[in-house]
Amino acid sequence: MSKGRYKGLVSYDGMFSLIPILLLTVFLLNSMQYMLYNSIEKVKEQEKFNMLVVIADYVVKNAGAYTESDGIYPNLMDQSKLSSNILGQQLGGEYKMTDLFIGLESESSIPNDERTCIYRIVAKHPNREVDKLFVCG
Amino acid sequence: MQTMEAIISFFVFMVFTSYLLMQLEDYNGMDDSLYRYQLANDAWRVLYLQGAFKDVDSISDIDSYVAELSDVTGFCIYVSGQQGTSTRGIQGRSCGDEALAKVSHVLIAGGNPEQVTLSLYPSS
Numbered sequence: 001m002s003k004g005r006y007k008g009l010v011s012y013d014g015m016f017s018l019i020p021i022l023l024l025t026v027f028l029l030n031s032m033q034y035m036l037y038n039s040i041e042k043v044k045e046q047e048k049f050n051m052l053v054v055i056a057d058y059v060v061k062n063a064g065a066y067t068e069s070d071g072i073y074p075n076l077m078d079q080s081k082l083s084s085n086i087l088g089q090q091l092g093g094e095y096k097m098t099d100l101f102i103g104l105e106s107e108s109s110i111p112n113d114e115r116t117c118i119y120r121i122v123a124k125h126p127n128r129e130v131d132k133l134f135v136c137g
Numbered sequence: 138m139q140t141m142e143a144i145i146s147f148f149v150f151m152v153f154t155s156y157l158l159m160q161l162e163d164y165n166g167m168d169d170s171l172y173r174y175q176l177a178n179d180a181w182r183v184l185y186l187q188g189a190f191k192d193v194d195s196i197s198d199i200d201s202y203v204a205e206l207s208d209v210t211g212f213c214i215y216v217s218g219q220q221g222t223s224t225r226g227i228q229g230r231s232c233g234d235e236a237l238a239k240v241s242h243v244l245i246a247g248g249n250p251e252q253v254t255l256s257l258y259p260s261s
Contacts, residue, residue, distance in 0.1 A: 013139050020143040024150060031154050042166045053172045060179070075182040118172065121179035121210055123186045130183055130209040 045116075048137065052118050055091055056135040059102055059120075063087055064133070066125040077122045077133060079107060092137070101136040111136050170238075177238035177257045180206060180214055194247045212237070213258035233259040 059065075064087055066078040081087060082103055092100030101111050104124065110117065117136040124131050184190065189202035196216055207214045213232030236256045244253045 016140040017143045020140070020147040024143075024147050027151065027154070031158065034158065046167060049167060049169065049172075053169075053175070057175060073186070075179055076186055121176060121183055121206070123183045128187050130187075130206055132210070 048116055049118070051095060051097065052116060052135050052137055055095060055097075055100070055102070055137075056118055056120050056133065059087060059091075059135065060122060060133060063091070064102070073125075075120075075122050076125050076128070077104060077131070078125050079104065082107065082133075097137045099137065101134065103134055105132040105134060107131075110134050173238040173257070174240065176212075177240040177255055180210070180212070180257060181240060181242060181255050190244060193244065196244070196246060196251075196253060198246075211260055213260050215256040215258060217254050217256070231261050233261050 060077075061074040062072060064077050064081045066073045066076040085101055085103060085108070088100045088102040091102065092098060099111075099115065101115070101117075103110070104122070105119070106124075106129075115136040117134055119132040119134045122131055122133045123129065183206060184199065184202050187202055189199040193199060199216065203214050203216055215236075236258055239254055239256045241252060241254045243250050245251075
């Protein structure tokens with residue numbers, strides 16, 4: 001048998017092999033793209049969550065805490081500082097977070113939208129009732 | 138023969154990649170360990186602000202405070218001491234098996250310092 005007769009068969013086999021290889025490559029690229037976008041989204045969510053945790057901690061320990069001449073009382077919330085989302089507007093500008101909400105559960109309506117919310121356990125001044133401080137952004 | 142091998146390899150790869158992607162979906166990469174630790178410390182701090190640790194003879198003295206805190210927050214709060222005394226905040230409510238966070242503090246009970254641990258469990 002001459003070499004020429006085999007050559008055709010090898011070419012057909014190569015051509016059919018190429019199809020799954022191409023499909024595999026396309027699928028691999030799509031999967032890589034999906035993983036990449038997925039990880040980017042996860043990082044963004046984590047960044048946002050970390051930012052909310054930092055802001056909430058700052059509010060609980062400083063910005064929204066009750067102060068007297070002898071110092072600051074962490075976790076004891078001064079309601080006057082938290083009314084009308086004053087802190088939310090102020091800190092939202094500083095941290096470049098639009099629509100930042102900071103408020104007590106008992107005093108204000110918690111946003112019921114797509115914003116991420118976290119809360120801290122606090123006591124209200126002066127009656128020291130237990131409450132939740134919500135930070136949404 | 139090579140075509141068959143390629144097709145089989147392709148399907149094996151598809152199954153393997155789908156499995157990996159499903160694992161990726163299930164994996165929640167959010168790290169909230171610091172936040173959970175802060176919540177446990179908040180619970181302790183609020184108990185302190187409410188005067189729960191004033192003139193304490195045993196840990197059971199703070200039962201009512203822990204119960205109130207548990208009711209408001211929705212967590213199962215558990216305070217345990219070295220001497221086996223303990224109090225669980227929520228009565229008659231089932232709590233998760235794994236603690237969200239635990240913090241240890243020294244409490245003066247009956248005039249003696251005692252190491253106590255406050256544990257925060259999710260209520261289920």
